[in-house]
Amino acid sequence: MRSYFKTSLFSLVVVRDDDRYLLVEELERGDGTAWYLPSDGVKEGEDIVTAAIRETREEAELEVEILGVLGGDQILTQDGLTTRIRLMFLGKAQIPRES
Numbered sequence: 001m002r003s004y005f006k007t008s009l010f011s012l013v014v015v016r017d018d019d020r021y022l023l024v025e026e027l028e029r030g031d032g033t034a035w036y037l038p039s040d041g042v043k044e045g046e047d048i049v050t051a052a053i054r055e056t057r058e059e060a061e062l063e064v065e066i067l068g069v070l071g072g073d074q075i076l077t078q079d080g081l082t083t084r085i086r087l088m089f090l091g092k093a094q095i096p097r098e099s
Contacts, residue, residue: 010086011052012039015064015093022093024059037088052089064091 014037015022023035038056042048049066056064072087 005080006082008082008084009042009048009051010039010084011042011048011055012037012086012088013052013056013064013066013091014070014088015056015060015062015091017093022056022060022062026059039086048087049089052087052091056091063094065094066091 013022022038024038025033026036028034038052038059040051040055040059042051046054052066053064056062067090070088070090072085075084075086077083
């Protein structure tokens with residue numbers, strides 16, 4: 001009989017502008033902050049590309065076009081019952097044009 005395990009999907013977005021990269025500052029436990037790529041889990045009923053666009057908009061207040069996939073990984077828990085899959089996308093900032 002086939003055995004299934006819980007899977008969580010996450011998207012990360014690398015937004016590059018020439019030699020600059022977008023990072024978002026997030027509060028950490030305690031008083032510190034840390035810098036991360038825009039990222040989060042995929043919500044129920046959402047596809048992973050839409051999640052990447054949404055998270056960049058929410059975390060950086062920036063619209064982004066997804067250009068492609070840079071890579072991915074899978075992390076399996078020690079008990080083997082849960083896996084976390086992350087895809088990293090390349091994104092291009094959508095800068096509004098002035099009229």
